[in-house]
Amino acid sequence: MSTPFSPSRAAIAVAAIAATVVLTSCSAANPATGSQDSLSSADPTAVTVGIPGMLLNADVFLAEQNGTFAGAGLAVKNQVITAGANAVPQLLNGSMQFGVVDVPTAIIATQQGVGISVVAPMAVGSSGGRGFGGVIGRSGSGIGKPADLVGKKVAVNQLNGTSQTLLTAALKKQGTDPSAVHYVEVAPEQTIAALKNGRVDAAVTGEPLISMALGMGMSYVLNQERDTVAGAATFVFVAAKSYISSHPAAVAAFAKAITAANVAANSDPAAVKQIMIKQDQVPAALAPSIVAPTFGTSAVSVKDIQTTIDLMVANGQLPADRAPKPEDVLTSSS
Incomplete structure (x- = not known):
């Protein structure tokens, strides 16, 4: 068991990942294809996206279902991850281009010098008495x-x-x-x-x-989000900094497409629940009682990241003198 103030297993894991991946990332094959100046729906850029194996993945499936990714010139392959830190080594070695992590993992990665950055919004905190x-x-x-x-x-x-x-x-x-x-x-x-x-x-x-x-x-x-991060980013898409610099068009296209999908998901809860039934095997009888997540519809902001940094510092999870600047956790496209 762990108290709230024990050393972060996520931080230890991320640091170990960084040391391991440095040895292999330079020679790793990058499956992404297509022009880096612009993307074409006729010749889409292939990307692998790490997603949670739960209902937070509805925006990704909706972007596929509605043709949002295809229209942006992206051919997306999904890969389920059980925790954000599990995506980090695959992002760094090039076998995965985008992955979902919780905001503390993104902050810890930056603090540890791991080469990933936030590129797009995923979910934001709920303000309701009962949330997702x-x-x-x-x-x-x-x-x-x-x-x-x-x-x-x-x-x-x-x-x-x-x-x-x-x-x-x-x-x-x-x-x-x-x-x-x-x-x-x-x-x-x-x-x-x-x-x-x-x-x-x-x-x-x-x-x-x-x-x-x-x-x-x-x-x-x-609902632990209501009085802490209501409306602020809680889960985000990240990518390796090396991929961001070498594939700017793919990163920009993904950020634009997923943000559009988030807007669509928030405005059509019935579609989200159908995705839950089809993709996540949620029993149809259970779907009406489910509170859908709130997806982020604007770029992840410095304020979003600072909110979580402040909470982590106050909790003793992150030393104040070692906390990263929120700007360093983000990319310009996030």
Whole structure:
């Protein structure tokens, strides 16, 4: 188990990745094709995009379904990743061109000198009482309000990632001491089982797991985004800096296409839910109860990144004197 103030496993992993990939990235084959000055739908540039294996991937599937990527001159291949840090080595060795990470991972990567940057928005924080994400309490755990999480084991998909950062900050705002919350890293697909068998008492998770848990009699405890990052970037697309400099047209085309897809996803929740059913195998009967994510419809800003840096510093996850400048986490196209 880990407290909110333990060394970041994500930071350690990212640093190790950087050391390993330096040995291989110079000779790695880059699958992207096409002109770097402009892209053509007649001769599309091939890119591999790392996406979450959950409903946050709806914008990517919608961009494929609506022909947005094709119209931008991109031939997109999707590859599921279970945590943002898992995409980093593939981005650096050229086997993946774009990947989704949580904002803390992007910040840690910059702080560690890993060569990736934010290129486009993905999701932003929810302002609702119940959001796409939230904290679920196990039946019989006695957890019904945020203060009940003290002394309990709480599942997150990545230690010191967005889930832990935001819950820690939200608990502070609620006047609850987060230092006694014990975080346990659990893969998203194992979350419900971990709750049911008592491995954890609560979990920071997202849809459709929230709706599934509520259907089993579990409790919705808190939307950790509401008082911390409502409207600010929480998940972003990143690319290797080497790819950004060598393929500027592909990066610009991807950023424009995914932003257009995000606008379409926010305006058509019914289409998003159909993608959930088709691509993520969400049972059709469950779809009406699901709260869809809010996708980012404008470039990721310095303010977005600074908001999370400030939370990480306040939580003790990032030393103030080693925090990167938010501008260094971004590219001009993000």
